[in-house]
Amino acid sequence: MIRSPLRFQSSPALLCVLVALLCCALGPIVVGAQKPACPYTGAFDPTRDYFPDKAAPLMSQFWNITYTKSYKLLQNYKAGTNYVLYPCGTPKPELASLSPNTTFYEVPAYFTGTASRTAIRFLERLGLRTQIKFVPATSLVTSPCLSLLAEQDQVRSIYPGFDVKEANVDVLFARQADGGTSEVLADVLQQSVLLSTYYESVPLEKLEWIKFISAFFNLEARANTIFQSVQQVLQCNAAALAQANLTAATGVVGRVSNIAWVGKNADGTYSTQEYGYKVKMVQDAGASPFPYVAPDTGAGIPSYLSKVDLLIDDTESNVETLNDLLQVYNLTSPTVESTYAFVRQRMAFRLDGRRKAGASPLDEFQQSYWAMPDHIQQDVINMVYPFYNPNWTRMWTRNVALGETYSVINSTQCPNGDPSSDFDLSYQRVTCPSQSGLRAGQPGPGSLGAGASSGNGQSSTSATDGSSKSGLPTGAVIGIIAGSLGIVLLSVVGIAVWYRARGQRGAVEDHLRGMGIVFSRGPTSESRRPAVVALGGKSDERREWLRLEEMMGDVDEAPLRGRDSGDLR
Template sequence: MKLFISLSLVSLLAPLAVLAQSTDGLQSTSCVSSSSSSDSTDLYKTKSEVKYAKLFSIEYHNNYKVVNNLSTKDKYVLYQCGSDKPSINDASAFIPIPVSKAATWATTAAIFVEALGVQNDIQNLGTAPSVVSSCLQKLLQDVIEPFNEGNSTQTDQQEQNNTVVFNMPGGEDDNTSNTVYSVEYLESSALGRSEWVKFFAAFFNAEERANKLFENIDSNYQCFLNKADKEYNDIRPVVAWTSYAAPTEYNNNTAYWQISFADYKYDLVRDAGARMLNTTGKQSTMFSSSQAFLDALEEADILIDESFVSYSYNDLLKNYGISDKTSATYSWLEAGRVYRPDRLQSTAGGLDWFEAPVAFADALLQDLISVAHPKFSKEGYSPIWFRNLAKNETVTTVTAAGCADMYAQRQDPAGTCSSIDFQSANPSDSVYSGVDANETQDLIYDISKSEVINDDDSASHTHGGSDSSSSPSGSLSIRDGTTIIGAAVMALSLVAAAAL
């Protein structure tokens, strides 16, 4: 249903709207009046160069840009409004810029738009209950119209009323002529994922803002990396990223357990001064029994659970098949180092884990350092996204009330690394109980004799999902020859993520 804003509300929002229309950091904000003159004039003096991201590229011409999604092989031609549409035969879409009417099905894309400070151009937003950003929630209350996901006719009309609709491959209603795919969640590095801010900036002529933001993220990330390497090279705990899937119609009513080894997680763990628990699988390994799964976790010091359920520490123990934690011999269990990246949630249970950490790699690294080395900062630090289940830490619900200015450019939540006084690790500290000192190499667990279902990372991705690769065929292959249809897995993941 369309939102109507009262005159009193318009008056209230007027000062904010003026602020939102600031052109600082934007270029070519007006349409050209003469196509012929624009052909010979470089309208985009500020350009973005891709440094880490592997899945997109940008080519600049005088009055248009070509943005390539190298994963989906899509080519988006962005031409300055008022100029003639370029003659490019293999374009996936022609988008006049700067975009002033945008929609997004993926909440991660909305965070990038907010980070650029052009969220006033968003007209429609999908999976609205999952949005954790307080200012996007405020916009959804007062300005942005959620996609009517229960009415395909109205949804189609909403999409047609926009210049561009950001979506992910396989996402809901992704076949419109103005659909633009983003796959930042498939990047192999955390910085590569965050660099997609430049991809989105190209649509709004916001390259200057994107370049400045990413330069700060990059330099801050490198500072955290260097400090962690200096202080923790001799005491690197082993981190395992795990999950549990309950029996459903999408997995033949058979539970499975999983260890993930996505590329970007590998980089994060090493950069945080820790070691990755790797398996002989390519990206993740799925186990058909909890005991085989637990056997693979014997050498882990820290567990990060990403199951698509919201539960307590006791629920995790039950799902992992641990009936008596006092008799268990797992380091991560004895030390109580069991985490979930679900500290920040929307009222409906949407996780910020799928939103802000993708855009702000430096803040994500800072958080992971605090998981690996809880006393890293002499000033003290409370993680943004990770909560310790063993300590019964609670979640924080984010609401629109926390938004001071819904049109302000989203700020990087990371601390300034150069001003943080890092504390050296003390191997005798109880937090490192069971951690092997002077071990710097990743730990390889041989799964050849385990009860393994498969060793392919084919987990579906939901608005910036957690792993970095997927099955090319869109299906989940099981070693015994059984196949789970990819569409069903995607549908399950979308529903689960929205319900979290």
């Protein structure tokens, strides 16, 4: 029997279907998550190794971890704090000779929070974004997906008088105090696990605190693989660029000299803060760092900058244009262009390419660079040698000398509107091209390398197999034109182009793998965020941020300048 349209529309089953479709159209609905049951069941067994996955600092200087079968002893040497982590549902260890600054935690922790914004990206990279419940201030969070969670009231700001137990937070992370602190930070310090990431020197030393954090969640295996992946990519790029500087075939003429990474501090002095990190990052980008080591009030700045080929400015205040930048450094002479190479060559950069409305210009960069040195390296490389990885679009570095604009971050940029989406989907995929992948273009404005592509990292491909522009062999095209009607011709060309694109896609993918490209990846959703890997061989089934069309070219802890140290970074 045929139903009438009216009766069919009133069907309860149809209404359920429509509701389901509407929910899918509106995107995922996040509700308050429930803490899962303790994974350790049964009676306590003192002979059992409760922690089969282990981590150890290979580069970091200020922390260590010791494993026994039934607890972990995590030590922060810089802060003088100890943390005993033992399996939930088992007896609390009775340990003698522990310092007064020892705190016990049941693991794995689930719900977490942070009084330091620079800890957020570590937690996100570990795949813990939806388990973050408190941050210093939701208005200053720059992560698109965490901002979406805040809009859904799943993430809240830490408040005066904050109590970890009342807030149902298993572990709260905070910055080790190094001076004045705000009232909120002072409230939570004694309830927090202290991170001393700021005091580490080079990028990998800072990144390795991801292992420290992971121990509270029993995610050491994941942290180990993330660290190894990033380490491999950083070292691969550094080695490739060091070799390229000595290979005439790449078109690179010598090593780029004198890159200054400097800024004006809140007290009016100028210096290169976090000297070790920035020097190492510039070196690993195939260039020569030229730091401004001793802070001063600017007397030596004109002479110093006259020797600089490329300037990276990290002054905290708003600097929108080249003129604004020159004002910061008091470079107002009529001969400024002839005197300063970085002005003449249009090589003046800021680190404010990604911003959140209402936040400080450098907030996104300051919240990201410790946990994302692989992405920072790509930005720095692209400033100096844009042709090295032409598929990279700079994230934080913005060339004010060329009038580049910044992008505004908001919650709509959370991939698929899904706060639980993989970390990798929110950012570009980091690669290390092999030496054979280096190509030199023609020099242009804003380029120091001998022949560089455009600063936005776009590239293009062209047919080199003797095909016509339509993607068909010339003879075939002539035959079609001679023997087909116009409509048939359009159909044939359309189908041929489609098949050619599909074949070219596979060929390019095989070519990239054959070049030995190394990828730095993040956890994926298929197996609940397993550890990342860096690989340059066989394909796998994991979702990737970077579409192959883009590869083909088709389409805090540092003191904030201008603030005191109590800004909950």
